[in-house]
Structures are given as structure tokens and as C-alpha cells.
Amino acid sequence: MLSLERVGKTYPNGVHALDAVTLDVAPGEIVAVIGGSGCGKSTLLRAVCGLDAPSQGSVVLDGAPITKPNEKIGVIFQEPRLLPWLRVTDNVGFGIEDRPKREREKRVAAALERVGLSDKAMVWPRELSGGQAQRVAIARALVPRPQVLLLDEPFSALDAFTRVDLQDHLLNLWAEFKPTLVLVTHDVDEAIALADRIVVMRPRPGRLSDEIDIELPRPRDRQSAAFDAAKRRVLTALDRSLDRAVNAVEREQKAAQGAAMWW
Amino acid sequence: MSLLSMTVAAGQLTPEQRRSRRERLSRYVRPALGLALPLAAALAWELAVDMGLSDGRLVPPPSVIFATFVELAQSGELQRHVLVTSLRVAAGFGIGVVAGTLAGAATGYSTLLRQLLDPTLQALRAIPSIAWVPLFILWLGIFEGSKITLIAVGVFFPVYLGVMGAVMSVDRKLVEVGRAFRLSDTAMVRRILLPAVLPAYVISLRSGLGLGWMFVVAAELLGASEGLGYLLIDGQQLGKPAQIVAAIVAFAIIGKTTDWIIAAVAAPFLRWEDAFVQN
Numbered sequence: 446m447l448s449l450e451r452v453g454k455t456y457p458n459g460v461h462a463l464d465a466v467t468l469d470v471a472p473g474e475i476v477a478v479i480g481g482s483g484c485g486k487s488t489l490l491r492a493v494c495g496l497d498a499p500s501q502g503s504v505v506l507d508g509a510p511i512t513k514p515n516e517k518i519g520v521i522f523q524e525p526r527l528l529p530w531l532r533v534t535d536n537v538g539f540g541i542e543d544r545p546k547r548e549r550e551k552r553v554a555a556a557l558e559r560v561g562l563s564d565k566a567m568v569w570p571r572e573l574s575g576g577q578a579q580r581v582a583i584a585r586a587l588v589p590r591p592q593v594l595l596l597d598e599p600f601s602a603l604d605a606f607t608r609v610d611l612q613d614h615l616l617n618l619w620a621e622f623k624p625t626l627v628l629v630t631h632d633v634d635e636a637i638a639l640a641d642r643i644v645v646m647r648p649r650p651g652r653l654s655d656e657i658d659i660e661l662p663r664p665r666d667r668q669s670a671a672f673d674a675a676k677r678r679v680l681t682a683l684d685r686s687l688d689r690a691v692n693a694v695e696r697e698q699k700a701a702q703g704a705a706m707w708w
Numbered sequence: 709m710s711l712l713s714m715t716v717a718a719g720q721l722t723p724e725q726r727r728s729r730r731e732r733l734s735r736y737v738r739p740a741l742g743l744a745l746p747l748a749a750a751l752a753w754e755l756a757v758d759m760g761l762s763d764g765r766l767v768p769p770p771s772v773i774f775a776t777f778v779e780l781a782q783s784g785e786l787q788r789h790v791l792v793t794s795l796r797v798a799a800g801f802g803i804g805v806v807a808g809t810l811a812g813a814a815t816g817y818s819t820l821l822r823q824l825l826d827p828t829l830q831a832l833r834a835i836p837s838i839a840w841v842p843l844f845i846l847w848l849g850i851f852e853g854s855k856i857t858l859i860a861v862g863v864f865f866p867v868y869l870g871v872m873g874a875v876m877s878v879d880r881k882l883v884e885v886g887r888a889f890r891l892s893d894t895a896m897v898r899r900i901l902l903p904a905v906l907p908a909y910v911i912s913l914r915s916g917l918g919l920g921w922m923f924v925v926a927a928e929l930l931g932a933s934e935g936l937g938y939l940l941i942d943g944q945q946l947g948k949p950a951q952i953v954a955a956i957v958a959f960a961i962i963g964k965t966t967d968w969i970i971a972a973v974a975a976p977f978l979r980w981e982d983a984f985v986q987n
Contacts, residue, residue, distance in 0.1 A: 530903040530980040571982035
């Protein structure tokens with residue numbers, strides 16, 4: 446069980462990015478975090494993986510607080526972030542360097558097989574396409590068999606076809622060990638295609654706005670009416686989360702004008 | 709007949725054969741292309757002197773330079789001077805590289821050390837290194853100590869700057885990958901920082917070595933009884949331009965060779981580079 450208890454983050458420059466986010470994620474659950482830009486989605490993810498410590502509250506995994514990167518938690522970033530000086534196979538094996546060579550090779554080969562890149566094992570990262578590189582990054586994150594896998598807009602830089610392809614790859618990989626997935630995205634279709642539950646966030650400061658359970662059977666048909674219905678629900682929730690923010694901005698602007706007149 | 713059959717044979721080559729043939733050709737032709745200009749110039753001057761357009765006394769023709777070169781080599785004179793100069797450069801380069809690497813890595817890695825050391829080092833860098841010579845001679849005497857120190861100072865700065873800049877500009881995102889995989893400090897240095905700075909390090913080593921050869925000449929011109937710089941001064945004082953040019957040629961050869969050695973040793977470690985020009 447992954448629990449966030451009133452997690453807040455204020456950056457040293459005074460930006461209040463995240464305010465008292467409380468969220469429980471069950472083992473094997475897929476949660477998508479969605480929201481407008483600047484609503485603290487990435488900040489939340491960085492707090493969960495221990496790269497940035499939260500200023501308030503705590504992240505707890507199976508009773509143990511997470512304050513620094515943990516072997517049970519894997520991360521996939523928006524960019525592949527492969528190490529350019531390692532061949533694909535060494536990139537995939539990056540997180541299990543301490544294991545015996547035989548085991549390492551076996552697990553790396555299996556992971557490459559699963560993402561369909563066995564033939565690229567000895568290739569340099571520079572020779573991969575964007576989609577292939579992100580698949581290598583997924584393999585690299587999964588090879589150490591984390592309990593929780595965090596994904597920070599992992600497919601946002603890819604074209605629509607590659608994106609859907611990679612979402613399917615991800616689901617196949619997930620089905621094997623069923624790790625907990627927390628996926629940050631701004632793509633509603635992606636959230637509905639993947640998640641059991643969608644958490645909608647609201648900006649300035651980032652906090653939870655809505656939670657929507659997606660109870661569609663897998664594999665999910667993106668053309669189905671149920672998919673569309675879910676999409677409408679999520680879009681409505683997103684509108685709701687942003688409306689408030691727009692109003693708040695207007696109020697601030699009016700206040701500023703009023704202040705100017707007062708002077 | 710044979711020409712015809714060759715043409716026919718060429719016409720029957722498969723595209724792969726033709727490509728490999730073109731590759732083979734370009735492998736030999738392309739390096740040779742760089743020789744065209746110097747060879748043409750040398751030939752032109754040789755002919756000019758030969759035809760009496762110039763007496764070639766102050767600017768000796770290639771044949772005379774070559775003869776001088778061979779003469780110096782046969783007497784063992786050249787080898788002795790080359791060895792002395794090379795040893796000076798080796799010692800100065802070694803000291804400069806070690807000091808530059810340590811200082812550059814420390815200031816690149818730690819903000820505190822950078823704020824503490826970098827302003828001073830940048831101020832020292834602004835001083836033309838030759839300006840130190842009188843002081844070095846006063847402190848260290850006129851023999852090897854002052855010469856090697858001058859070379860080390862010359863090598864230090866490009867290496868220091870290169871390493872500091874390279875460490876500071878290591879991609880934060882890759883460092884984060886290291887953190888996400890819980891690398892220890894030493895593992896972070898070995899698995900992320902070192903490979904990331906290597907390309908820039910090789911370049912700073914090469915420019916450092918270039919400055920090393922530059923400063924060994926300065927050091928030897930200012931007073932030496934052996935070394936290639938001494939050959940230069942000796943040639944000037946005794947009016948032997950061919951000897952001067954022969955020494956210059958020797959500089960060019962060993963300078964280029966040592967630079968090539970660094971590049972060749974580093975090449976296997978840099979094959980991953982996603983560069984504009986792939987080797």
C-alpha cells in the first residue's frame with residue numbers, strides 16, 4: 446500500500462506547488478493523475494519517488510516512509526533519459542548492476558524481448574527512435590522489479606500512433622508482475638485507457654479536486670460508448686478544477702485594478 | 709580491348725561491390741587530400757630555387773631541409789634534442805593535467821570550492837604564462853625546474869577550465885537517473901559523471917598538450933643547452949635557417965603524433981557520441 450499523507454511542497458523560491466494531498470493507492474492499482482499544467486502533478490510524483498522531499502506530510506510505502514529513492518519504486522521520466530555511453534542492453538541492466546552476470550543477462554534479455562527490442566540490444570541509444578528509446582526506458586525501470594512504478598508524462602513527447610502502441614506495451618508489462626502504477630499525464634484518453642482510478646488535480650496550489658473510478662473491462666475499446674462516457678466525466682471534472690482557478694485569477698486581477706484605483 | 713573489358717566488368721559490378729570499392733578509394737584518397745596543399749607549396753619552392761628564381765639562402769628549399777634533417781638524425785643530435793624536449797613536456801604535461809583535473813573536478817562538483825578557488829584561478833589565468841618566467845627562474849633556477857613549471861602552468865589552465873565546465877554541465881536529468889537508481893557517491897562519479905565528462909576532457913587534454921608544446925619552446929628559447937628550442941636558437945645565432953626549419957618540422961611531427969595518440973587512445977571510449985561528424 447502506497448499512502449500519501451497531507452503531502453505539501455513549497456519550493457525555496459516561495460512557489461506553493463502542492464497543498465495537503467492525501468491519497469491511498471492499493472497494490473497493483475493503476476492510478477492516473479491528471480490536471481492542467483502547473484497543478485503540481487510532477488511535483489507530486491517527485492515526492493513519491495523520493496527525488497524531492499515534501500515540505501509537509503509524508504509518503505509511506507508498506508509502513509516505511511519514503512524520503513529518498515527506494516529500490517521498491519521505479520521511475521519513468523518524460524524523456525527516455527538513457528545513458529548515451531551505454532549500449533541498450535547495459536542501459537536496461539543499469540539498475541541491477543549488483544546482481545550476478547548470468548542473472549543480469551537473462552533478465553535484460555527477457556525485458557528487451559517483452560518490449561520487442563531484442564534486435565537492438567547492442568545498439569547505442571543515439572540510433573533509437575523516440576518510441577524505441579522510451580521502450581528501453583520502460584524496460585530499464587521494470588528490470589529491478591519495483592513494487593511501485595511512477596510515470597511522469599511518459600508518452601507525451603511521442604506521436605499518437607506510437608503513444609497508443611506504448612500504452613499497450615506498458616499494460617502487457619504491468620500484467621506480468623502487477624506493480625502499482627502511478628501515471629502523471631495530461632492526456633485524458635491515455636488516463637482512461639490505462640487507469641483504474643483517475644485523480645484530477647487543481648492548480649495554484651496543486652491539490653486534489655476529484656477522483657473518478659474507471660470500471661471498464663480490459664482490454665479497453667477506445668471507440669466504445671462507455672469509453673466516451675468516461676471521457677466526458679473526466680473532462681467535466683477537469684473543467685471544474687480549472688474553472689475555479691480561472692475565477693481566482695479574475696478575482697486577483699480585479700483586486701489589483703481596485704488597488705490601482707485606490708492609489 | 710582490355711579497356712573495353714574493364715569497362716564491361718565495371719558495368720557488371722553489383723551496387724554493393726561498387727559501394728565498397730568507392731569506400732576503399734575514399735579511405736585512401738581522403739587523408740591524402742590534406743597533403744595536396746603542403747606538397748604543392750614545397751614542390752613549387754623547390755622548383756623556384758632550382759630555376760634560380762631565388763638563392764634559397766634564408767628560405768631553404770625542401771631538399772636542403774631534408775638533408776639537414778637527415779644529417780642531424782644520423783649524428784644522433786636530433787634524437788637527443790627531441791628526447792630532452794619530450795621529457796620536459798611529459799613532466800610538465802603530467803603535473804599540469806593532474807593538478808588541472810583535480811582542481812577542475814573539485815570546483816565543478818562543489819559550489820563552495822568554486823566560489824572559493826575559481827576567482828583566484830581565473831585571475832591567474834589572465835596572466836600570460838610567459839610573464840612568470842623571470843620569477844620561476846629566480847625561484848627555481850635556470851635548469852629543469854623552471855621549464856617544467858612553466859609548461860605545467862600552461863597545461864593546467866585549459867585542463868582546469870575544461871574539466872570544471874564539463875562537470876558543471878553534466879546533464880542534471882542523467883544525474884537524476886543515477887539518483888533514482890540509488891547510486892552511491894562513488895558509483896555516481898564512476899557510472900555517470902566520468903563518462904559524461906570524458907568527451908570534453910579529451911578535448912581539454914589535447915588543447916593542454918598543444919599549449920605544453922608551445923611553452924616548452926618558450927622555456928627553451930629563454931635559455932637551454934639542449935632540446936629542440938636550443939636547436940632553433942642555435943640555428944638563428946649561427947645563421948642556419950635549414951636547422952631552424954628542421955627543428956620546426958620535428959616539432960610538428962612529435963606534436964601531431966602525441967595529439968594523435970591521445971585521440972586514438974580515447975576513441976574507443978567515445979564511440980557512443982551522437983556527434984555532428986561520426987568517425
